[in-house]
Amino acid sequence: MLNGASLFHLEIIRSKGIIADHTEMASLEKKLLLIDCDCGTDDAQAIMMALAAPNVEVLGITCVEGNTSLDNVCKNVLRVLKVCKRLDIPVYRGLQSSVLGEHLHASQYHGEDGLGNVPDPDAPGLDLLKNEHAVHAMIKLATKYNNQISLVAIGPLSNLAMAVRMDPTFPNKLKSLYIMGGNMESRGNTTACGEFNFVADPEGAYIVLNSFQCPTYIATWEYTCLFKLPWEWYDQWVNKGTEKADFVKKTSAYSLQFSRYNKEVKELIGEPGYVPCDSFAVAAAIDESSITSYIECPVTVETDGKFTRGMMVLDTIDYLKKQTKAFVINGCDLEKFKMLLEASVK
Template identity: 60%
Template sequence: MMAKKLLLVDVDCGVDDAQALMMALAAPDVQILGITCCHGNTTLENVCKNVLRVLKTCDRLEVPVYGGASRALLGQNMHASNYHGVDGLGDVPDPTCPGLDSLKKEHAVLAMLRIVSEYPGQVTLVATGPLTNLALALNMDPTFPQKLKSLFIMGGNMESRGNITVCGEFNFACDPEAAYAVLNGFECPTHIATWEFTCNNSLPWTFYHEWISQDTKKAEFMRKISAHSFAFTKSRSNHSGEIWTREFVSCDSYAVAAAIDESFVSSSIHCAVSVELSGVLTRGMMVLDPLGKLQKDHKAFIMTKCDIEKLKSLLMEAMK
């Protein structure tokens, strides 16, 4: 019997984090050792509640959940309520949702350090929100990245397109210092699903409607929590040239799909990366270094193409 892939998932649970989590929970060859929560799409408290809602929907409340960083390293916070809803899951509350007393008492960063030390060289860390928890883990234990099998990130950009600032992708722009620390301090194999990559490998709306129309409890949950973001996206597509409004983009699902199926990514750029911290217009922008000007030994894999049919299959299975 083949050993299961061991995953640690760090989220700022909005709608696409929920989609990605449900994909990982449905994968038969994956064991999620823990879910760590970070500020981002909504407040930390909402993020924790949202993860518990997802686990309840999937009948997987045995998966441990840990609360982590409630703000960026420098303290300023931004949220994405226009897309995800104020609560992060489309503002369709569930009065039967498990309370915050269902969280583990251990802080997310301490849980990360402990879990990875218990399984050295075996854990794949997937980060789908701001990288604050990862940066704090690095500061507490500089050997933390060496103990990871690999790191998969949804965040950053490769063509300087922004979605929250002129040149900044949301997760990196939320905490540029954390993103900088992780991209310059983690030397484990690092795979990045950028904003433009997800948009360039989007799914048709016909698939989206087929996906959420399945007659299951999970699909009903997804229909409810996705309605707000669907309406927002459609309203933007009527008077916008933005690439992400044209089709269905479940950003975080790309990083999770890559982590659970190594054949998902069909093409990538292998080069050093960093993050701009001081630019007036470019703060939080990820910088690619194909010419080697940064003189960094560690290079990341920047995803460029993927197997769209495989993504569809993983998403469909997540709703069954």
């Protein structure tokens, strides 16, 4: 929804005859998103949420290696766009390793292909990818839509780190940044103190959190676990009989063997429940009112620790004397979040 100032600006440009029709006006009112992902099962659901939101226009999807290999990530994004009938959205191939050239996958959770090991023989081919590199596309889109794009990063931050290294003004051209990653209580899901996206590229995460000046909202691992959904809700969600619901159910079956039925999972997430991690960051970008509280403080990432490499550090005592602060989300309107998920499978 446009605020008062935006509506006033819209009336001015309408009166000058700049807007040709209602379609063009509608595009001005929509939130512009650019999604950077390592498309595993939760990324797929998060993308579906964004595509279903009537107030959102997804300008493009950039791919980075993480949950699975880069080729698989690209294929998975195209599969999601196919089921959502949105293959018109451009998809770009990005970095196939961390900033330091390291590789870390999450096949034990997402499957070898990143999407539950349920291949689609009619899946779109990689020939549908744009030729332009993801990092170049990020910079070009941010320049074209200066201060209008919300970048949603739901994978390792390698592409974003490279973008700011190639164009130091890149962060200033963004309206906002939403990240799923890191942690706020030193709880890990990949190492003792590290969340997967940050552990997969600690240097990339460090560069981003210390170089981006735009408003930055972070949905951490502990936050997503705190607002897990009941398995009863999940069952009714994936059994609606729609094509999208069937897709989610099929591609999530593999990860459920780990998250729902593994006795050790309680040590990771506490009480049983469904944790669609990446969807929390997308929900915040779609509807800011889904955020009910946050911690505003400087943040950074540990890159050297033996046990803490990749851990996000919240500087609540201003020890680092950083001017830029992040909004570390710690409160969610769960009913609004459920509504966004419900809409994604209609």
